[in-house]
Amino acid sequence: MRIQFERVALIGIGLIGSSLSHVMRREQLAGHISGYSKSAETRATAVKLGLVDSMHESATEAVKNADLVILCVPVGACGDVAKDISAALKPGAILTDVGSVKAAVVRDVLPHLGEGIHFVPGHPIAGTEQSGPTSGFAELFNRRWCILTPLPDSDPQAVARLEEFWRSCGSDVEIMTPEHHDMVLAITSHLPHLIAYNIVGTAADLEDVTDSEVIKYSASGFRDFTRIAASDPTMWRDVFLNNREAVLEMLGRFSEDLSVLQRAIRFGDGDALFGLFSRARGVRRKIIEAGQETAAPDFGRDPTHRQ
């Protein structure tokens, strides 16, 4: 693969930033990777792991002369970073991000940008429950979707270059508006995370069932929820603060539906329960067919849990 950008700046080097470094190295997509993290420990780790060619003490330094700048920070931090770096951005540079909310990032970042900066917000639909610079791997974006939400006046050539970049990272690319993205992610990602966080909290507060019982018998279902609930709390706080309307809308629908189920249980309406439970298998089958999930039972989890 030929070099696509002479100089790429990673602002933030957690799971996504470090995975981008690994895949850019493997595919030789960048001539030089510069980096910045606000955490001195992360900066040191990233240098030690060889994730960057140059590490900088400020985001402003890191973005100098970069042709592609990728913000890999929690969505609540994007506005401040944009404010910091805007004067240092190279004219003609492409600026993108990887946040799970798009309208709020546009709202926070755009006002700080000068002429000649191509801002194309993005969101790779990929991740694990782990975080930090040691958690990345080159295959993270393999066969996952990356959504780009260009603005009405985005330069088509900049969008095309970013699209090519993500395809080289292994992703498929889809284009939509920031608002539609935020609605789609509210149901596919934000609501599931909220519910997972919530049930972990409910379980932790019980009086009659001990913590250790919840842990011991978690293989009966609960443990699945703890995976996404183990995701980075700062990142997720920012998601919910910045996609409020869409999340509240989906949460309202979820709660209505749950009340219907609750009533069916209370009144012993087995037919209603069976009907609702029956349609779920088809959804999972379609996800597997779409290549977004393993067909192996139990996620292909090692039954001995030794690894």
Place this chain on the structure above:
Amino acid sequence: MRIQFERVALIGIGLIGSSLSHVMRREQLAGHISGYSKSAETRATAVKLGLVDSMHESATEAVKNADLVILCVPVGACGDVAKDISAALKPGAILTDVGSVKAAVVRDVLPHLGEGIHFVPGHPIAGTEQSGPTSGFAELFNRRWCILTPLPDSDPQAVARLEEFWRSCGSDVEIMTPEHHDMVLAITSHLPHLIAYNIVGTAADLEDVTDSEVIKYSASGFRDFTRIAASDPTMWRDVFLNNREAVLEMLGRFSEDLSVLQRAIRFGDGDALFGLFSRARGVRRKIIEAGQETAAPDFGRDPTHRQ
């Protein structure tokens, strides 16, 4: 391993029944395995796979002369099966089940049993989202807990024999009352399944986000929930109909907690969100340390989803 029971009858040959057959074969726990399923197709498949030494047209025939009878049917069916087989049970036989609800099974089964039958309800905390006689495997119970809920007048020797049997299948065994079991499973298993079924329904009913978008972007969280929501609908209908009080109690707590989260999102209370999100990582770590979950990121799921 020596033969523990001369003749074991499996009534119902789905995921649990077929897995029990595989592990009994591997460990040579049974002199003879007799079987029954109400489905002719399942009976034929079980014979073809060699899961039983004798297959019968009725449960009554299958339990004749059996020293251990294991009911592997949905909990709602246990009462009727007990009524059918009671007269045919061998005096001194141990009768157990594998259902996810215990008090209701005791309520439904016990009245049908004559003198000299040792009824010891049980529940292996193990499973996958798949069902049917082809889905079983010998390792299913490895390092998983099996809960036994003996009755006040259960014969200690029968309980000890059943405990030894489950240990030979790879399980650890815990003893508790049926009522406590039903409370523990309501939070660790029944509520998670209910929530998973519910969110799949909510997603399926959206107008502004299409089905295909939910499928495409499901790797952002939603897909995890579809696994347990793909479980057998009949089995789960029966669980909710038969553990109503405990499920409604846990559901009430869950909904209260969700309202608190909803309010924090509405009013932009980032500190409250961060605090609630932060405690979840510890819970997952403890589950991994307890050997009930893999430590591999993303459940160790094949990132290419090719298998």
